Amino acid sequence: MILLAIIGGIGFTFLVAFSTKPPMEAIQQAQSGLSYAREVEAEKYAPRMMVSAERSWQLAMNEWKYQNERLIFVRNYEKLKTLAGTTNEQASLASEKALHIKDSLQSGLSNKLKTVGHKIDHFQVNYAHLPLNGTARQNYSNARLRYLESKQAYERGDYKQVGLNLDVASQLITKSVSEAHGFLSGYFKDLPKWRRWADETIAWSKNKKAAVIIVDKFAHRCYVYHGGKLKREFDAELGPNWIGTKLYRGDKATPEGKYHVTKKKARRETKYYKALLINYPNDDDKTRYDTNVKNGTIAKRGIGNLIEIHGDGGKGINWTDGCVALTNDDMDKLYEMVSVGTPVTIVGSLRSLKELNGF
Amino acid sequence: MLTLASLFALAILFTSCAKPPEVEIANAKAAVEAAKAAEADRYSPAEYKALNDSLNVAMTEIENQKSKFALFRSYKNVTSKLNDVVVISETVKENAGIRKEEVKDEAQQMLAEATTMVSEVNDLIAKAPKGKEGKEALEAIKNDLALVEATLAEVSTLIENGDYLTALDKVKAATEKGNSLKSELQEVIAKTKRPI
DSSP, X not given: OHHHHHXXXXXXXXXXXXXXXXXXXXXXXXXXXXXXXXXXXXXXHSHHHHHHHHHHHHHHHHHHXXXXXXXXXXXXXXXXXXXXXXXXXXXXXXXXXXXXXXHHHHHHHHHHHHHXXXXXXXXXXXXXXXXXXXXXXHHHHHHXXXXXXXXXXXXXXXXXXXXXXXXXXXXXHHHHHHHHHHHHHHHGGGHHHHHHHHHHHHHHHHHHTOEEEEEETTTTEEEEEETTEEEEEEEOBOOTTOSSOOOSTTSOOOOOEEEEEEEEEOGGGOSSSSEEXXXXXXXXXXXXXXXXXXXXXSOSOOOOOOOEEESOOOSSSOOSSXXXXXXXHHHHHHHHHOOTTOEEEEESOSSOHHHHHOO | OHHHHHHHHHHHHHHTSOOXXXXXXXXXXXXXXXXXXXXXXXXXXXXXXXXXXHHHHHHHHHHHHHHSOGGGOOOHHHHHHHHHHHHHHHHHHHHHHHHHXXXXXXXXXXXXXXXXXXXXXXXXXXXXXXXXXXXHHHHHHHHHHHHHHHHHHHHHHHHHTTOHHHHHHHHHHHHHHHHHHHHHHHHHHHHHHOOO
């Protein structure tokens, strides 16, 4: 009896000592793998892979529990080991993918932030100050706000938030630039004509050995040539709606065309220090006005008159009713250089749009 | 007789073996859930992750003990770990709360400052000359200011909804834009007031 008990005890001890042990190394590796995957935000950047890894881990734990409920002598942890290994592999892949996506997202967003930032700066420099039609400025302002928000989210590493705002900012600024560029491209179709007018005016100056005035509206410059050579140039301010020629009374646009000085106004004859009255509207202006009224493009409200080059400028903004304003010092100089009959050619621009803003 | 005695002794040993600390497990799980509910994962992510890891390690250790022969099981260490999870979770919750309050305060303070700035810009618009000199520029500034005001309204809603991080991003952007409008406006006023 005693012998039987001893044998039984030894047999039991032997079985316990040599019973299967759970694969702790594989389990710990799986657990570390999952922990690292969570650290690198695999749930966010590689969600499907992470779900697979989590599912495998859950299956492993269920299997472990199932085996633990069995008698110690019959437990088998092979399936648990396989599942733990699978978990670790899937977690590693999820981490790898998350890191890759995060890196490329970070670098992609960084580049996109730069691109959108450049577009916003480009608009700011080249278009924001222009009297644009439509929603270009509003879209630009909205884009800038979204861009600034994106920058904040980027700095705190919330790349998903960056993406959302940046996409909207990119669309808005692209739309603004495209709208502004389209508007200017239409306007610059007259560039060859403007250049021809300027060339003809300079040639006249050379032939007659006389002074001429050329106003480049886009450059906001007023040039004085004599004998075909540039003698002086001044800063010029225009009407607020200076892009496009003058069409009718009160449109606050500065006309474009070939004119001449019809009257020199001294200090007591004008409220703008000194002035050179020009013959706006000329025949071309009148024809255009009549055509526009006839085809209904504009109402019959008068073509306007009293366009001058005058003083009181230097405000740094376009504020006149369509005249060209110089500082009083510059007006003094110009006034001395010209006389009644001096040609005054006003053009949209002498430089192409590409020369001006790179597009 | 002896065999019967041995079997009886074994039965005693089996029935008196250690049991998993079910109460501590439930408490630790609830503590981690509570930390998440306090948005520790958002406002104190590293600490929250460490807390979660501690719970997971403890849960694995429980299964490991269950894998042992009943006589050799011990839940003493794991119970201590689970209790630690509960204690640490309080710190994590507290830190997340502090960080959340900091972000909330910052967002609210910046919102108040930005609201004041909007009033200042409106005052400057009112003071600006109404003549033709500044009219066009003022119109553009007014439109932009309306955008800033709309953004500040969004910030208020975000703060009310408890999304302080997004609110902070927006209010910072609105402040920057508002400041640029203020400068632009001051420039316009200075230009139009320039002596001739």
